[in-house]
Amino acid sequence: MKLKKNFSLMLAYLLLITMLPTNFLAQQVNATENGWIESCDVDGNNQCLNYQYNNLFDYIGNYGSCITYREGNITFLFSNGKIIRVNSDGTIKIVKDNPKDAYANIDDYINSCTKFQNGYICSEGGKGYFYNYGSNGGNISSIDLYTGAEQKIYDVQIPEGYGITDVRAAAGKNVAKGGTIVLKCFTQISEFTCNGFFIKIKDGKQSLIDLRGNGVEFIPRFAIDSKENIWLDCIGDIPLAKVDAKNNIEKLSVKLDGDKLNPFNELYIDKQDNIWTQTQGNNLVKISQSENGLIAKKYFNSQEPVAICTDDNGQMWVSDSYSLMKLESDKFVTKYMIYDWGQKIYDWNRTSISVIDDYHLIVIKNTSYIYINNESAKDRKPKIDNISYTKVNLKTERSKNSDGSVLIKVHESDIDDDAINVIEFANLTDTSVIETRIGVEAIKDGRGKLQFKAPGVDVLLPIKAIDFTGAGEGAYLSFKEILNKDSLLTTSKGVKKVFQFEIAIYDKDGKKIKDMHQFSNDSKAKISITLTDKELEGTDISKLSAFNYNEEAGTVENLGGVYDQQNKTFTFETPHFSKFILGESDVFKGILPQTGSSIDMNSLIALASLMIVTGLGLILRKKVKAE
DSSP: HHHHHHHHHHHHHHHHHHHHHHHHHHHHHHHHHHHEEEEGGGGGTTTEEEEEEEESSSGGGGGGEEEEEEEETEEEETTTTTTEOTTTTTTTEEEEEGGGGSSHHHHHHHHHHHEEEEEEEETTTTTTEEEETTOOOOEEEETTTTOEEEEEEEEEEOOSSSOEEEEOOOOOBBOOTTTTEEEEEEEOOOOOOSSSSHHHHHHHTTEEEEEETTTTEEEEEEEETTTTOEEEESTTOEEEEEEEOOEEEEEEEEOOOOBBBOOTTTEEEEETTEEEEEEEOOEEEEEEEEETTTEEEEEOOOOOOOOOEEEESEEEEEEETTTEEEEETTEEEEHHHHBBBOOOSSOOTTEEEEEETTEEEEEETTTTEOOOOOGGGOOOOOGGGGSSSEEEEEEEEEETEEEEEEEEEGGGGGGGGEEEEEOOOOTTTTOOOEEEEEEEGGGGEEEEEEEEEEETEEEEEGGGGGOOTTTOOOOEEEEEEETTOOOOOGGGEEEEEEEEEEEEEEEETEEEEEEOBSTTTOOOEEEEEEHHHHHHOOOOGGEEEEEETTTTTTEEEEEEEEEEETTTEEEEEBBBBBEEEEEEGGGGGTTSTTTOOOOHHHHHHHEEEEEEEHHHHHHHHHHHHHH
């Protein structure tokens, strides 16, 4: 029997192998043997993706890096004299080849490969532009990225009178929509003596920009914005310089809280003309232009340079060590983790990324790349609840509001908006109203949770449930817990507790911006109620349930819930805050309507009558005892 079973399994395996495409197994073997073994979608609980490994370039030492350019949903890769087009579905086409056997010796082959490393200028409008070095200045040629056809377009002249001996292509994205091309100049054969001049070519005309004569020294790493301003990372006390379309030079300062820009890192300009780079303290920084000058915002600290790009929707992405991160709500969020034999993906000056959208992206390292297709994630909701959160216990300050309720203010510097932030209220057994205030700025971009722990009540609220729309500078979140201990309803048989939660956003002057009843992003709060032995006395646990009365909609909902006998807690979830009643379901039978239905006037009268009768009974009972 066992032999038959094993034989059947073997036949099934062979049948599966014969049905698979021939290139499927090859791709998987290559992916494993060459080390790019895993890419993980973080929101998908580290589910490995459909990725494709390719090693289409020969590694030849210092000339092994790969340059990328994306046009629409097509990515072009330039390396070692080759141009490869990667389509949106991951298929490839070699636009321009550079076979080794076409050269008499390896030195000639290496020299041909340097064209795309040292000679690449920029790409625009379906064409790549390259500088062909020559002893008297060289020339610029264009290559059609779809056909591979090459054409010389401009002869570069070495400027006279400044001791310039050499002209080369400069690092960075050196073209604007207007067609400006930038070349760096050498005053002698040394990389660091080219920091005084560069050549700008526009509309077939060549002009020399003399930075040194204007007191600016820079490392030749720069970028061009949509207005054809050339931005330069500078050496010394001047962090940035700008050369406008009319070749006017402006020295600019930016405050970085004691940090300085690192001139050896690339400048990147996004679609809103913000400048992205890194500081000497390894902080990724965005520099925005305003009427009052340049404004810098730091995002995160990285021990190495990061690769930066924008996707087709204009969203920013960066790669840092193992992570691929996307800018969401002004905060970088890790979307993918990629491993190369367990090593980090970033390699100085050899890693780049090309992101089409959240589900299609390319990561290039050295002379190989991974194409990631995560199409299946479009219809998969993130399983946020399965993420393991760290917990942070927040310090608080306690005072009283004018109405006598307790006011809790949180030390916002302790908040980790990607963790569970615990706010615990101890020694508050004699109060019925507790208000907690938290500054909106400290939590508005978070993916974590807020946990409010009052005596007998524990509320766990995802930050993403809160709608921060309209909250300006200085706005704060107000969360109130109202325990209705003296309500007549709590004296009714079967009713264990009545409590109410309110959440609202206020501006800096204490004026209410909005009340929030329904949570955002299909979120739910988890509420746990601790019951004493006295409250549980005579209770039918099987009938215990949570109800909420929505005063605005005039509806009552049975929210259900689960009782934990060991901890004596009843836990339920709710998509909104309002007034909640914890009790046996039979109490409301015949009085409250079915889940979510409206309450008619007769039902309200019946409920009111029950409360009045219960109240009168309580008063008479107390009176008899007193007599």
